[in-house]
Amino acid sequence: MTTPTVSATGLSLSYGGTRALDDVALRLSAGVTGLLGPNGAGKTTLLRVLATAVPADRGAFTVLGHDPADAAGRQSVRRALGYLPQTPGFHPDFTAFEFVDYVAILKERTDRGARHREVRRVLDQVGLADARGKRIKKLSGGMRQRVALAAALVGDPGFVVLDEPTVGLDPEQRMRFRELIAQAGEGRTVLLSTHQTEDVAMLCHRVLVMAGGRVRFDGTPADLTDRAAGRVWSSAERDPGARAGWRTGTGTFRNLGDPPPGADLLPPTLEDGYLLTLDEADTAVTA
Numbered sequence: 001m002t003t004p005t006v007s008a009t010g011l012s013l014s015y016g017g018t019r020a021l022d023d024v025a026l027r028l029s030a031g032v033t034g035l036l037g038p039n040g041a042g043k044t045t046l047l048r049v050l051a052t053a054v055p056a057d058r059g060a061f062t063v064l065g066h067d068p069a070d071a072a073g074r075q076s077v078r079r080a081l082g083y084l085p086q087t088p089g090f091h092p093d094f095t096a097f098e099f100v101d102y103v104a105i106l107k108e109r110t111d112r113g114a115r116h117r118e119v120r121r122v123l124d125q126v127g128l129a130d131a132r133g134k135r136i137k138k139l140s141g142g143m144r145q146r147v148a149l150a151a152a153l154v155g156d157p158g159f160v161v162l163d164e165p166t167v168g169l170d171p172e173q174r175m176r177f178r179e180l181i182a183q184a185g186e187g188r189t190v191l192l193s194t195h196q197t198e199d200v201a202m203l204c205h206r207v208l209v210m211a212g213g214r215v216r217f218d219g220t221p222a223d224l225t226d227r228a229a230g231r232v233w234s235s236a237e238r239d240p241g242a243r244a245g246w247r248t249g250t251g252t253f254r255n256l257g258d259p260p261p262g263a264d265l266l267p268p269t270l271e272d273g274y275l276l277t278l279d280e281a282d283t284a285v286t287a
Protein backbone atom coordinates (compact mmCIF):
# COMPACT_ATOMS: atom_id res chain seq x y z
CA MET A 1 0.00 0.00 0.00
CA THR A 2 1.13 3.57 -0.66
CA THR A 3 2.14 5.74 2.31
CA PRO A 4 -0.83 6.12 4.65
CA THR A 5 -2.23 9.61 5.11
CA VAL A 6 -4.43 8.63 8.04
CA SER A 7 -3.61 5.81 10.43
CA ALA A 8 -5.24 4.65 13.63
CA THR A 9 -4.59 1.90 16.16
CA GLY A 10 -6.61 0.57 19.07
CA LEU A 11 -9.44 3.13 18.87
CA SER A 12 -12.10 2.29 21.44
CA LEU A 13 -15.04 4.32 22.66
CA SER A 14 -18.00 3.34 24.83
CA TYR A 15 -21.23 5.20 25.51
CA GLY A 16 -22.32 3.85 28.89
CA GLY A 17 -22.46 0.11 28.33
CA THR A 18 -22.38 0.34 24.50
CA ARG A 19 -19.03 -0.28 22.82
CA ALA A 20 -19.38 1.96 19.78
CA LEU A 21 -15.71 1.41 18.79
CA ASP A 22 -13.80 -1.67 19.80
CA ASP A 23 -10.07 -1.69 19.05
CA VAL A 24 -10.30 -0.18 15.56
CA ALA A 25 -7.16 0.03 13.43
CA LEU A 26 -6.96 1.45 9.93
CA ARG A 27 -4.61 2.95 7.38
CA LEU A 28 -6.01 5.21 4.67
CA SER A 29 -4.31 6.59 1.59
CA ALA A 30 -5.28 9.08 -1.14
CA GLY A 31 -8.49 8.17 -2.98
CA VAL A 32 -11.96 7.26 -1.75
CA THR A 33 -12.27 4.56 0.93
CA GLY A 34 -15.79 3.28 1.63
CA LEU A 35 -17.02 2.53 5.13
CA LEU A 36 -19.88 0.03 5.07
CA GLY A 37 -21.81 -1.32 8.02
CA PRO A 38 -25.33 -1.85 9.35
CA ASN A 39 -27.11 0.68 11.59
CA GLY A 40 -25.29 1.03 14.88
CA ALA A 41 -22.05 -0.51 13.55
CA GLY A 42 -20.01 2.47 14.79
CA LYS A 43 -19.41 4.25 11.47
CA THR A 44 -20.53 7.72 12.59
CA THR A 45 -18.62 7.32 15.85
CA LEU A 46 -15.43 6.44 13.95
CA LEU A 47 -15.86 9.44 11.63
CA ARG A 48 -16.50 11.74 14.59
CA VAL A 49 -13.37 10.51 16.34
CA LEU A 50 -11.22 10.98 13.21
CA ALA A 51 -12.75 14.45 12.75
CA THR A 52 -11.72 15.27 16.38
CA ALA A 53 -15.38 15.99 17.24
CA VAL A 54 -15.25 13.45 20.07
CA PRO A 55 -12.19 11.93 21.77
CA ALA A 56 -11.69 8.14 21.88
CA ASP A 57 -11.39 6.46 25.28
CA ARG A 58 -8.29 4.64 24.05
CA GLY A 59 -6.09 4.39 21.00
CA ALA A 60 -4.25 6.85 18.78
CA PHE A 61 -4.38 8.22 15.26
CA THR A 62 -2.65 10.66 12.97
CA VAL A 63 -3.99 12.68 10.04
CA LEU A 64 -1.46 13.83 7.46
CA GLY A 65 1.28 13.55 10.06
CA HIS A 66 -0.59 15.48 12.77
CA ASP A 67 -1.33 13.84 16.10
CA PRO A 68 -4.49 15.19 17.78
CA ALA A 69 -3.37 14.03 21.23
CA ASP A 70 -2.52 17.65 22.17
CA ALA A 71 -4.26 20.96 21.44
CA ALA A 72 -1.78 22.10 18.77
CA GLY A 73 -2.05 18.74 16.96
CA ARG A 74 -5.85 18.85 17.12
CA GLN A 75 -5.85 22.28 15.56
CA SER A 76 -3.56 21.04 12.75
CA VAL A 77 -5.86 18.06 12.13
CA ARG A 78 -8.90 20.36 12.01
CA ARG A 79 -7.16 22.66 9.53
CA ALA A 80 -6.48 19.66 7.28
CA LEU A 81 -10.05 18.37 7.53
CA GLY A 82 -13.31 18.67 5.63
CA TYR A 83 -16.38 17.10 7.25
CA LEU A 84 -19.85 16.43 5.87
CA PRO A 85 -21.81 15.26 8.94
CA GLN A 86 -24.87 13.01 8.78
CA THR A 87 -27.15 15.99 9.44
CA PRO A 88 -25.41 19.15 8.20
CA GLY A 89 -26.37 22.05 10.47
CA PHE A 90 -27.77 24.31 7.79
CA HIS A 91 -29.35 27.59 8.72
CA PRO A 92 -32.29 27.40 6.28
CA ASP A 93 -32.37 31.16 5.71
CA PHE A 94 -28.73 31.24 4.64
CA THR A 95 -28.02 31.23 0.94
CA ALA A 96 -25.70 28.52 -0.41
CA PHE A 97 -22.94 31.14 -0.63
CA GLU A 98 -23.53 32.42 2.92
CA PHE A 99 -23.45 28.92 4.39
CA VAL A 100 -20.19 27.89 2.70
CA ASP A 101 -18.70 31.30 3.54
CA TYR A 102 -19.69 30.79 7.18
CA VAL A 103 -17.92 27.41 7.22
CA ALA A 104 -14.87 29.04 5.60
CA ILE A 105 -14.84 31.65 8.38
CA LEU A 106 -14.94 28.84 10.97
CA LYS A 107 -11.97 27.38 9.11
CA GLU A 108 -10.09 30.62 9.90
CA ARG A 109 -10.13 32.06 6.39
CA THR A 110 -9.76 35.68 7.41
CA ASP A 111 -8.92 37.36 4.07
CA ARG A 112 -12.41 38.21 2.79
CA GLY A 113 -11.54 38.52 -0.91
CA ALA A 114 -9.56 35.27 -1.04
CA ARG A 115 -12.24 33.53 1.01
CA HIS A 116 -15.04 34.61 -1.30
CA ARG A 117 -13.03 33.43 -4.32
CA GLU A 118 -12.57 30.05 -2.60
CA VAL A 119 -16.31 29.81 -1.77
CA ARG A 120 -17.15 30.51 -5.43
CA ARG A 121 -14.58 27.92 -6.55
CA VAL A 122 -16.07 25.09 -4.45
CA LEU A 123 -19.66 26.03 -5.35
CA ASP A 124 -18.62 25.93 -9.03
CA GLN A 125 -16.93 22.57 -8.44
CA VAL A 126 -20.17 21.01 -7.15
CA GLY A 127 -22.21 22.54 -9.98
CA LEU A 128 -23.96 25.22 -7.93
CA ALA A 129 -22.55 28.33 -9.60
CA ASP A 130 -26.04 29.46 -10.60
CA ALA A 131 -27.63 28.63 -7.24
CA ARG A 132 -25.14 30.57 -5.11
CA GLY A 133 -27.67 33.19 -4.08
CA LYS A 134 -30.57 30.81 -3.41
CA ARG A 135 -31.74 30.23 0.15
CA ILE A 136 -30.98 26.70 1.37
CA LYS A 137 -34.63 26.11 2.30
CA LYS A 138 -35.54 26.59 -1.40
CA LEU A 139 -33.05 24.00 -2.65
CA SER A 140 -33.80 20.34 -3.49
CA GLY A 141 -32.33 17.57 -1.31
CA GLY A 142 -29.66 16.83 -3.91
CA MET A 143 -28.65 20.49 -4.13
CA ARG A 144 -28.49 20.76 -0.33
CA GLN A 145 -26.13 17.79 -0.23
CA ARG A 146 -23.97 19.54 -2.81
CA VAL A 147 -23.87 22.64 -0.61
CA ALA A 148 -22.76 20.41 2.27
CA LEU A 149 -20.08 18.87 0.04
CA ALA A 150 -18.88 22.33 -1.01
CA ALA A 151 -18.61 23.24 2.69
CA ALA A 152 -16.54 20.09 3.30
CA LEU A 153 -14.23 20.95 0.39
CA VAL A 154 -13.74 24.64 1.13
CA GLY A 155 -10.09 25.44 1.84
CA ASP A 156 -8.91 22.35 -0.06
CA PRO A 157 -8.52 19.98 2.93
CA GLY A 158 -6.27 16.92 2.56
CA PHE A 159 -8.65 14.65 4.48
CA VAL A 160 -12.39 14.67 3.80
CA VAL A 161 -14.93 12.74 5.87
CA LEU A 162 -18.37 12.17 4.35
CA ASP A 163 -21.07 10.62 6.55
CA GLU A 164 -23.77 8.99 4.41
CA PRO A 165 -23.91 11.81 1.86
CA THR A 166 -25.99 9.85 -0.67
CA VAL A 167 -28.86 9.07 1.72
CA GLY A 168 -32.23 10.22 0.41
CA LEU A 169 -30.98 11.05 -3.09
CA ASP A 170 -32.76 9.66 -6.14
CA PRO A 171 -30.68 7.49 -8.52
CA GLU A 172 -29.86 10.35 -10.87
CA GLN A 173 -28.81 12.69 -8.06
CA ARG A 174 -26.82 9.85 -6.50
CA MET A 175 -24.95 9.25 -9.74
CA ARG A 176 -24.15 12.95 -10.01
CA PHE A 177 -23.04 13.05 -6.39
CA ARG A 178 -20.80 10.01 -6.89
CA GLU A 179 -19.01 11.81 -9.70
CA LEU A 180 -18.35 14.75 -7.38
CA ILE A 181 -17.01 12.45 -4.66
CA ALA A 182 -14.75 10.68 -7.17
CA GLN A 183 -13.43 14.08 -8.24
CA ALA A 184 -12.91 15.06 -4.59
CA GLY A 185 -10.89 11.85 -4.09
CA GLU A 186 -8.31 12.81 -6.72
CA GLY A 187 -5.13 13.52 -4.77
CA ARG A 188 -6.80 13.64 -1.36
CA THR A 189 -7.98 11.12 1.21
CA VAL A 190 -11.76 10.69 1.39
CA LEU A 191 -13.51 8.42 3.90
CA LEU A 192 -17.11 7.80 2.82
CA SER A 193 -19.63 6.17 5.12
CA THR A 194 -22.56 4.65 3.24
CA HIS A 195 -25.24 1.97 3.28
CA GLN A 196 -25.11 1.74 -0.51
CA THR A 197 -22.90 -1.08 -1.73
CA GLU A 198 -23.13 0.44 -5.24
CA ASP A 199 -21.45 3.60 -3.92
CA VAL A 200 -18.51 1.44 -2.90
CA ALA A 201 -18.46 -0.66 -6.08
CA MET A 202 -18.46 2.46 -8.27
CA LEU A 203 -16.28 4.84 -6.30
CA CYS A 204 -13.91 3.27 -3.86
CA HIS A 205 -10.41 1.92 -4.18
CA ARG A 206 -10.72 0.41 -0.71
CA VAL A 207 -13.50 -0.62 1.62
CA LEU A 208 -13.79 -1.16 5.36
CA VAL A 209 -16.72 -3.14 6.75
CA MET A 210 -17.69 -2.42 10.35
CA ALA A 211 -20.08 -4.33 12.60
CA GLY A 212 -20.45 -4.19 16.36
CA GLY A 213 -17.78 -1.49 16.66
CA ARG A 214 -15.07 -3.58 14.96
CA VAL A 215 -13.51 -3.60 11.50
CA ARG A 216 -14.56 -6.92 9.94
CA PHE A 217 -13.02 -6.43 6.51
CA ASP A 218 -10.33 -4.16 5.10
CA GLY A 219 -9.37 -4.56 1.46
CA THR A 220 -10.31 -3.73 -2.10
CA PRO A 221 -13.90 -3.89 -3.38
CA ALA A 222 -12.78 -6.78 -5.63
CA ASP A 223 -11.52 -8.69 -2.56
CA LEU A 224 -14.85 -8.12 -0.79
CA THR A 225 -16.71 -9.45 -3.84
CA ASP A 226 -14.33 -12.45 -3.98
CA ARG A 227 -15.37 -13.43 -0.47
CA ALA A 228 -18.64 -14.60 -2.02
CA ALA A 229 -17.03 -16.48 -4.95
CA GLY A 230 -18.54 -19.98 -5.12
CA ARG A 231 -20.97 -19.06 -2.32
CA VAL A 232 -23.91 -17.66 -4.29
CA TRP A 233 -26.39 -19.92 -6.03
CA SER A 234 -29.80 -19.90 -7.60
CA SER A 235 -32.64 -22.29 -6.74
CA ALA A 236 -36.33 -22.66 -7.56
CA GLU A 237 -37.26 -22.83 -3.84
CA ARG A 238 -35.71 -21.13 -0.83
CA ASP A 239 -32.70 -23.25 0.19
CA PRO A 240 -33.03 -24.03 3.92
CA GLY A 241 -29.25 -24.57 4.15
CA ALA A 242 -28.44 -21.02 2.99
CA ARG A 243 -27.12 -18.37 5.42
CA ALA A 244 -29.34 -15.86 3.65
CA GLY A 245 -31.63 -15.99 0.66
CA TRP A 246 -34.23 -13.90 -1.09
CA ARG A 247 -36.64 -14.15 -3.98
CA THR A 248 -35.48 -12.29 -7.06
CA GLY A 249 -37.57 -10.49 -9.65
CA THR A 250 -37.60 -13.58 -11.86
CA GLY A 251 -39.16 -15.71 -9.09
CA THR A 252 -36.01 -17.79 -8.40
CA PHE A 253 -34.14 -17.55 -5.08
CA ARG A 254 -30.66 -16.12 -4.66
CA ASN A 255 -28.89 -17.95 -1.84
CA LEU A 256 -25.72 -17.12 0.08
CA GLY A 257 -23.64 -19.54 2.12
CA ASP A 258 -22.24 -23.01 1.46
CA PRO A 259 -23.91 -24.33 -1.69
CA PRO A 260 -25.12 -27.93 -1.96
CA PRO A 261 -23.36 -30.20 -4.51
CA GLY A 262 -24.34 -29.41 -8.08
CA ALA A 263 -25.80 -26.00 -7.15
CA ASP A 264 -26.39 -23.48 -9.92
CA LEU A 265 -23.62 -21.04 -8.94
CA LEU A 266 -24.01 -17.33 -9.71
CA PRO A 267 -21.30 -14.67 -10.13
CA PRO A 268 -20.94 -12.82 -6.80
CA THR A 269 -21.52 -9.11 -6.26
CA LEU A 270 -19.95 -6.80 -3.70
CA GLU A 271 -23.23 -6.88 -1.79
CA ASP A 272 -23.00 -10.70 -1.52
CA GLY A 273 -19.48 -10.38 -0.07
CA TYR A 274 -20.69 -7.69 2.32
CA LEU A 275 -23.68 -9.76 3.54
CA LEU A 276 -21.51 -12.83 4.08
CA THR A 277 -18.98 -10.72 6.00
CA LEU A 278 -21.76 -9.46 8.28
CA ASP A 279 -23.06 -13.00 8.70
CA GLU A 280 -19.59 -14.18 9.70
CA ALA A 281 -19.38 -11.25 12.11
CA ASP A 282 -22.38 -12.81 13.83
CA THR A 283 -24.61 -9.93 12.87
CA ALA A 284 -28.17 -10.54 11.74
CA VAL A 285 -28.55 -10.45 7.97
CA THR A 286 -31.90 -9.20 6.77
CA ALA A 287 -32.95 -11.39 3.90
Ligand SMILES: Nc1ncnc2c1ncn2[C@@H]1O[C@H](COP(=O)(O)OP(=O)(O)OP(=O)(O)O)[C@@H](O)[C@H]1O
Pocket residue numbers: 015018019020037038039040041042043044045046
Ligand atom coordinates in the same frame (compact mmCIF):
# COMPACT_ATOMS: atom_id res chain seq x y z
N1 LIG B 1 -24.16 10.03 21.71
C1 LIG B 1 -24.44 8.73 21.95
N2 LIG B 1 -24.90 8.31 23.16
C2 LIG B 1 -25.16 7.01 23.40
N3 LIG B 1 -25.00 6.01 22.49
C3 LIG B 1 -24.54 6.36 21.28
C4 LIG B 1 -24.25 7.73 20.94
N4 LIG B 1 -23.81 7.77 19.64
C5 LIG B 1 -23.84 6.49 19.20
N5 LIG B 1 -24.27 5.65 20.18
C6 LIG B 1 -24.39 4.18 20.07
O1 LIG B 1 -23.14 3.69 19.59
C7 LIG B 1 -23.33 2.67 18.61
C8 LIG B 1 -22.70 3.08 17.30
O2 LIG B 1 -23.44 4.16 16.75
P1 LIG B 1 -23.04 4.91 15.39
O3 LIG B 1 -23.98 6.07 15.24
O4 LIG B 1 -21.59 5.20 15.40
O5 LIG B 1 -23.35 3.78 14.31
P2 LIG B 1 -23.50 3.94 12.73
O6 LIG B 1 -22.77 2.77 12.13
O7 LIG B 1 -23.07 5.27 12.29
O8 LIG B 1 -25.06 3.75 12.52
P3 LIG B 1 -26.02 4.44 11.39
O9 LIG B 1 -25.71 3.74 10.11
O10 LIG B 1 -27.39 4.12 11.93
O11 LIG B 1 -25.71 5.90 11.36
C9 LIG B 1 -24.83 2.43 18.53
O12 LIG B 1 -25.17 1.37 19.40
C10 LIG B 1 -25.42 3.76 19.02
O13 LIG B 1 -26.70 3.56 19.58
